[in-house]
Amino acid sequence: MSATIEVRELSRWYGEIVGLSNASLEVAPGVTGLLGPNGAGKSTLVRILTGTIKPSRGAVRILGQPVWGNPELFRRIGYCPESDAVYEGLSASDFLRGMLALSGVRGGEARRRAAHVLEEVGLDPELRKPMGAFSKGMRQRAKLAQALLLDPEVLLLDEPLNGMDPVGRQQTIDKIVAWGRSGRTVLVSSHILHEVEAMTHQVALLHRGKVLAHGDVHEIRDLIQERAHVVRLRCENPHHLASRLIEIRDVAGVRFTADPHGLVIETSSAESFFGQLTALGADPALGIEEVLPLDDDLQSVFEYLVH
Amino acid sequence: MTEAWAAARLEPGAVLRAARFEWRLAWQRRRLRLPTALGLLPVAVALVGLLLQRTGVVVVQGSDVLSQIVGTLFLQFLVVLLPLVHGTALVAQEAEARTLVYLLVRPLSRGSLLVGKFLGSWLATGLQLVIALVATAALLLGAEAFSSPGEWAGRIALLGLSLVLGSLAYGALFTLVGLVFSRPAFVGLFLAFGWETAIPFLPGWIRHLTVRYHLASVLSAGLLPPGLLSAIDPPTPLVGLAWMLGGAVVALAGAVLLFARRDYP
Numbered sequence: 001m002s003a004t005i006e007v008r009e010l011s012r013w014y015g016e017i018v019g020l021s022n023a024s025l026e027v028a029p030g031v032t033g034l035l036g037p038n039g040a041g042k043s044t045l046v047r048i049l050t051g052t053i054k055p056s057r058g059a060v061r062i063l064g065q066p067v068w069g070n071p072e073l074f075r076r077i078g079y080c081p082e083s084d085a086v087y088e089g090l091s092a093s094d095f096l097r098g099m100l101a102l103s104g105v106r107g108g109e110a111r112r113r114a115a116h117v118l119e120e121v122g123l124d125p126e127l128r129k130p131m132g133a134f135s136k137g138m139r140q141r142a143k144l145a146q147a148l149l150l151d152p153e154v155l156l157l158d159e160p161l162n163g164m165d166p167v168g169r170q171q172t173i174d175k176i177v178a179w180g181r182s183g184r185t186v187l188v189s190s191h192i193l194h195e196v197e198a199m200t201h202q203v204a205l206l207h208r209g210k211v212l213a214h215g216d217v218h219e220i221r222d223l224i225q226e227r228a229h230v231v232r233l234r235c236e237n238p239h240h241l242a243s244r245l246i247e248i249r250d251v252a253g254v255r256f257t258a259d260p261h262g263l264v265i266e267t268s269s270a271e272s273f274f275g276q277l278t279a280l281g282a283d284p285a286l287g288i289e290e291v292l293p294l295d296d297d298l299q300s301v302f303e304y305l306v307h
Numbered sequence: 308m309t310e311a312w313a314a315a316r317l318e319p320g321a322v323l324r325a326a327r328f329e330w331r332l333a334w335q336r337r338r339l340r341l342p343t344a345l346g347l348l349p350v351a352v353a354l355v356g357l358l359l360q361r362t363g364v365v366v367v368q369g370s371d372v373l374s375q376i377v378g379t380l381f382l383q384f385l386v387v388l389l390p391l392v393h394g395t396a397l398v399a400q401e402a403e404a405r406t407l408v409y410l411l412v413r414p415l416s417r418g419s420l421l422v423g424k425f426l427g428s429w430l431a432t433g434l435q436l437v438i439a440l441v442a443t444a445a446l447l448l449g450a451e452a453f454s455s456p457g458e459w460a461g462r463i464a465l466l467g468l469s470l471v472l473g474s475l476a477y478g479a480l481f482t483l484v485g486l487v488f489s490r491p492a493f494v495g496l497f498l499a500f501g502w503e504t505a506i507p508f509l510p511g512w513i514r515h516l517t518v519r520y521h522l523a524s525v526l527s528a529g530l531l532p533p534g535l536l537s538a539i540d541p542p543t544p545l546v547g548l549a550w551m552l553g554g555a556v557v558a559l560a561g562a563v564l565l566f567a568r569r570d571y572p
Contacts, residue, residue, distance in 0.1 A: 052411050053570035069313035071414045079412045085405035089335040102324050102413040146409060
């Protein structure tokens with residue numbers, strides 16, 4: 001699938017501080033997580049993508065067009081910033097209608113669209129309370145709503161779950177997944193790995209201004225060959241299984257766990273190991289009940305890449 | 308450079324959209340507090356004058372009090388201070404509140420956005436000044452104004468127009484100040500009550516670099532009591548008007564170019 005967001009050798013310095021260093025990235029339709037700890041360069045990248053700051057070097061294209069000095073492109077891009085700032089004196093509906101008016105949409109059409117996106121993010125379109133009196137979660141929803149106003153093809157969401165309660169988080173995650181499935185390109189910046197993991201396996205990992213890796217998190221994990229894969233197994237007879245496992249060439253170690261039916265193995269080649277494990281699984285005497293990779297989650301991959 | 312020009316370009320429709328948006332914001336309750344307080348100042352002074360007049364403490368015509376209030380409170384204070392508040396805050400306040408980003412990611416150029424915001428803010432400032440002027444005049448002139456409505460209506464209209472023109476020139480200047488300086492309020496106060504107070508009275512070309520010198524020319528046609536601005540020795544109204552409009556355009560163009568190139572993280 002062709003990339004809708006193209007980042008080429010992008011660098012941004014703030015005086016002597018490096019915000020982003022020679023970052024290259026391609027993002028295709030669907031949800032992509034932009035991950036990294038605070039200060040990794042996520043917000044710098046998103047701000048360059050939204051044209052609010054300029055790169056020191058390199059180029060960015062969204063939907064095949066340059067971003068800076070190209071305001072018409074923002075009919076096709078929605079952006080939810082990280083900060084929870086809103087126009088405190090305006091109601092959510094007035095705020096959205098103001099944003100629509102700036103985009104040239106007024107009157108009944110503006111009212112209809114504002115009501116539609118407010119419902120989409122779970123806010124009452126009739127709510128007249130000024131946003132200054134909103135909870136953090138409600139502000140977050142209003143911010144998300146303004147990003148959706150023009151039904152954009154590309155959504156750039158900077159820490160969109162900040163301040164939301166658990167129910168709100170889950171609802172928003174579901175929405176983001178749905179937006180991605182509908183063909184939109186959704187780039188979600190976050191420093192909370194498990195939240196991103198709930199949305200997508202497509203990630204770009206940033207650290208100290210550099211793109212460490214991007215792609216499917218499982219494929220990235222497989223590429224980290226110097227770290228053994230760790231897999232937990234649960235079976236009827238772990239001692240018998242252990243004796244069979246150590247015969248496999250790719251198994252580097254086996255250890256028993258506190259669970260009397262559990263054991264953990266380390267393998268240098270996950271693909272080969274799982275191939276042979278399938279054969280063992282057919283043996284009813286071993287009674288393998290559960291196979292759980294322990295370190296191909298985002299957290300492990302990220303830690304392996306950073307340390 | 309091409310990108311900066313592209314960002315600075317003006318599109319009339321987009322300017323109008325931004326102006327409408329800023330106009331609406333200007334009438335929000337929290338943004339109205341300061342203009343209301345400042346606008347009530349001449350009204351309060353007028354009330355005191357009226358009270359003194361009615362109680363016979365002083366014998367003075369309402370029109371004389373109005374002239375004094377216009378010459379001092381409006382022309383030396385409000386017409387400078389209101390544009391200072393609005394102009395320096397036009398971008399800085401939204402950048403500080405982090406709401407500017409919502410405007411920067413809309414389909415309108417930065418040039419259109421700034422000029423539109425300026426126009427919306429200027430019209431609101433101008434109207435706030437005119438409302439304060441009319442309220443003050445209505446209190447002080449009362450029956451006198453009704454006895455010769457044509458004359459006073461004309462004078463008030465001209466005064467109002469002068470205030471609106473003055474707020475245009477000051478507003479553009481302070482919008483530029485707001486984009487050049489990190490602490491624009493301090494620089495604005497220096498310009499408003501230092502530079503603008505002293506320089507118009509100096510001989511030579513330097514007085515052309517003030518708004519008040521040119522504003523005095525527009526007001527010189529019998530709108531104010533003799534002596535109030537006579538020390539300024541203003542140019543003809545046409546010259547004064549040309550300088551004010553030209554200065555506003557130059558200041559605003561400078562502000563647009565700065566705004567179009569700047570990062571707003």
